Amino acid sequence: MRSHLEKPHLNMTRLCDMQAGSTASLVKIGGEASFRRRLMELGLLPGTALRVVRRVQVGNLLEVEVRGCHLSLRFADSQELFVRAL
Secondary structure, eight states, rough: OOTTTTTTTTTTEEGGGGGGTTTEEEEEOOOOOHHHHHHTTOOOTTTTTEEEEEEETTTEEEEEEEEEEEEEEHHHHHTTTEEEEO
């Protein structure tokens, strides 16, 4: 059982809060099971390094690079991804 004093995800932030050009390691995916499964199918697994390429105002998207591939995520979806800056 975990103590209320433990903080396993210290220094964790939401992907949507990262600046363009920054790199991070994925720590946790929140949201519904189907959403988590879809992102994992796209290669977004805990421990995976990613880079925020840019924010696209039209459509409110966040473009990220994961394993050499560029993915566009809705801003609302990026709020469910928790990362640790590298």
